[in-house]
Amino acid sequence: MCLAIPARVEELLPDQMARVSVDGVGKIVSVALVDDLTIGDYVVLHVGYALAKIDEEEAMTTLALLREAAELGAQP
Amino acid sequence: MNKHEPVGRKLDLRNGRVELSHGSGGRAMARLIGEIFHAAFDNEWLRAGNDQATFDVPAGRMAMTTDGYVVSPLFFPGGDIGKLAVHGTINDIAMAGARPLHMSASFIIEEGFPLAELKRIAQSMGEASRAAGVAIVTGDTKVVERGKADGVFISTTCVGIVPAGLELSGDKARPGDVLLLSGSIGDHGVAVMSKRENLSFDTQVLSDTAALHELVALMVETAGSAIRLMRDPTRGGVAATLNEIAHQSRVGVRIEEKAIPVAPQVAAACELLGLDPLHVANEGKLLAVVAREAADALLTTMRAHPLGADAARIGEIVADEHCFVQMTTAFGGGRVIDWLSGEQLPRIC
Amino acid sequence: MKHVDEYRDGELARAIARRIAEEAQGERAYRLMEFCGGHTHAISRYGIEDLLPENIRLIHGPGCPVCVLPMGRIDDAIRLAERKEVTLCTYADLMRVPASGGASLMKAKANGADIRMVYSTLDAIALAEKEPEREVVFFAIGFETTTPPTALAIRLAQKKGLANFSVFCNHVLTPAAMQAILDTKDGVEIEGFVGPAHVSTVIGSAPYRRFATDYHKPVVIAGFEPLDVLQAILMLVRQINEGRCEIENQYRRAVTESGNAKAIDEMAEIFELRDAFEWRGLGEIRKSALKLRDAYAQFDAEKRFSMVTKPARDNPACECGAILRGQKRPQDCKLFGVACTPETPMGSCMVSSEGSCAAYWAYGRFRQYETRRNEARKAS
Secondary structure, X not given: OOOOEEEEEEEEEOOOEEEEEEOXXXXXXXXXXXXXXXXXXXXXXXXXXXXXXXXXXXXXXXXXXXXXXXXHXXXX | OOOOOOOOOOOXXXXXXXXXXXXXXXXXXXXXXXXXXHXXXXXXXXXXXXXXXXOOOOOOEEEEEEEEEOOOOOEEOOEEHHHHHHHHHHHHHHOOOOEEEEEEEEEEEEOOOEHHHHHHHHHHHHHHHHHHOOEEEEEEEEEEOOOOOOOEEEEXXXXXXXXXXXXXXXXXXXXXXXXXXXXXXXXXXXXXXXXXXXXXXXXXXXOOOOOOHHHHHHHHHHHHHHEEEEEOXXXXXXXXXXXXXXXXXXXXXXXXXXXXOOOHHHHHHHHHHOOOHHHOOOOXXXXXXXXXXXXXXXXXXXXXXXXXXXXXXXXXXXXXXXXXEEEEOOOOOEEEOOOOOOOOOOOOO | OOOOHHXXXXXXXXXXXXXXXXXXXXXXXXXXXXXXXXXXXXXXHOOHHHHOOOOEEEEEEEEOOOOOXXXXXXXXXXXXXXXXXXXXXXXXXXXXXOOHHHOOHHHHHHOOOOEEEOOOHHHHHHHHHHOOOOEEEEEEEEOOOOHHHHHHHHHHHHHOOOOOEEEEEEEEOHHHHHHHHHHOOOOOOOOEEEEOOHHHHHHOOHHHHHHHHOOOOOEEEOOOOHHHHHHHHHHHHHHHHOOOOOEEEOOOOOOOOOOOHHHHHHHHHHEEEOOEEEEOOOEEEEOOEEEEOHHHHHHEHHHHOOOOOOOOOOOOOOOHHHHHOOOOOHHHOOOEOOOEOOOOOOOHHHHXXXXXXXXXXXXXXXXXXXXXXXXXXXXX
16 A cells, blocks of 8 residues: 655665655655665655665566566567 | 835835735835836836826737736745746737737735745746736735735736637647647646645756747747647646646547656656646646647747747547547556546645 | 666566466456555556456455545544644545545635644654644554554654644554455455555565465565556466465565564554454454554543544445445446546545545546447447
């Protein structure tokens, strides 16, 4: 459920806050629910809170699986 | 300066506020009008100091329009209520293919409104009016009690001349006609929203507020009556305008999502808030329904003008008894584009 | 947008759709419930159903927290907001939901109630700090995605010693609702679930296991983007073909088996289970909703304002219930498009942007005309 969008961590702020951005649109949000964030990480953002860090490796795997499924589908 | 300016102390433009006396027709009002509005708009008609402006009108059919501006916040990235008021009214005349001549501006100001902001708005209007070549020749000022207006409400009226033989109208779209859009959508709405309380986000997106009459003049020169109608998609966005056209002309509209230009930051802001750019307001764009044969030439003309640099062909008119506006998504899937009921609100779900 | 655009590739989508069509067995019916309203919205927005073969049917489930909030609770919120000392903070989604007697938060605001739309609980806390003379109440709704933000707000209020902040809690639980769908007598027949994306980010994939083991329904957790949904549908088709009943995770870039431990702990610290809670359309479901623990009573608006919910009845012709249970489609409701439109919504399915009726109205109602036209052409 619910509108959530991947946002890039641009700056870590005190009190478990951070500045994140989506394609250049910036917002100050809470990162209290996600540990070990560094600048450049992507988080899932929902109602002003980061809920999870996006796992880049798993993302690559997913994209690879998608392309694989697509290739099979493209065969005559 | 206005030679009829009354004697006495000048307005405190830095720290002063509008008072009820500024609207009551006496010396205080003359001072307000003189120092703020006449100073900013300065032209021969205002200098004449009459209750009306008189001018010769070229032969031909006249076009006339009136609009109210109640935007909040009053100042937003890329513009303010004043600039919006000048551009918006000029655009309504331009959408008839007409050349705007002169305009009027009336102000309803809330008691307590800072004079510095009023001055800023007036100056912005003056600049916009001079840049567009359309003078604000007459106006009116009223002050209402605190709480009865949101800072300031502006109403503008504009008159213009329609080129001979041109009869653009919302009911003229026909199956086979092509839809042209002059540029990217959603900029104004996102710029305004970024300043709203409880929604603040940082963005470089600027309102696209602009006067379109010069672009329109070039288009009319290129294609004349091959243009069926033009409309600027303001409140309600492109979605509302397309539905209006569909219903007025009793036709269907088919557009391609891939063809619609949206700036990356606008797209991102819309994603963040759960908004659809098709429903977001624009203040410097136009939609044109044109005869198929004229589309290519018109696009070339539009793209040569700074306000049409991103002009695109976004779809066509078809026969459809239900007057649906349908869009082919980037996926090849289909969806209906509907009017929204009421203002589009951000969502969490 | 990174991690977004890659999953919206139209060409890839069409290729995967072809794959799905190849693998879906002709005579078989694949009835897949997408539980989450966000998926309903994505499916409508991208016209995903147009890409699927006819024997795959997507049934919209009750995963829309606005849709399942009973009218009586909106009445409560309006009554709260009408108190002179109260500032009610709410997500914008709730503003137009019809309450009893045609009321709504939007109308109450127009009549002078102090109602503020907020993007985040953080905004409500900031408001409470800025206006200490006001009683700031946050109207909390949502499944497990939205619950941790409420929990954190209460923590923050406690830390800051705010005496004027409270929460009107209407948080509900996903697995309980999924089970209620499966337990419904004469309920909709489904072969599998497309599992929620961001709820699963919080709760993990483990809580869905019982649907596979006890109910023999496969669940594939899907990300939010259209390619995610298509991939999940392919995975479900494969499970069904192969007779498997597993919990699979397509949204592996954001969902793990155990979920977000911190978020789960925060929720457990602040909230506890209600015995029962009324869901619009699903009736009373046991252990399906949350309330604040006694330790946080001062932040509980229901206790603070001695609130008693009066159950309110929906318009008897409104089919929101059957639609939420997946038994009927929007076009099956007599009110749809007639008395019930986005301008004049009768039920929440039409107001919420995730609601089936709103989605169908906004994106899909042209299809029934096309179908009729095609049928007429075939007949002539």
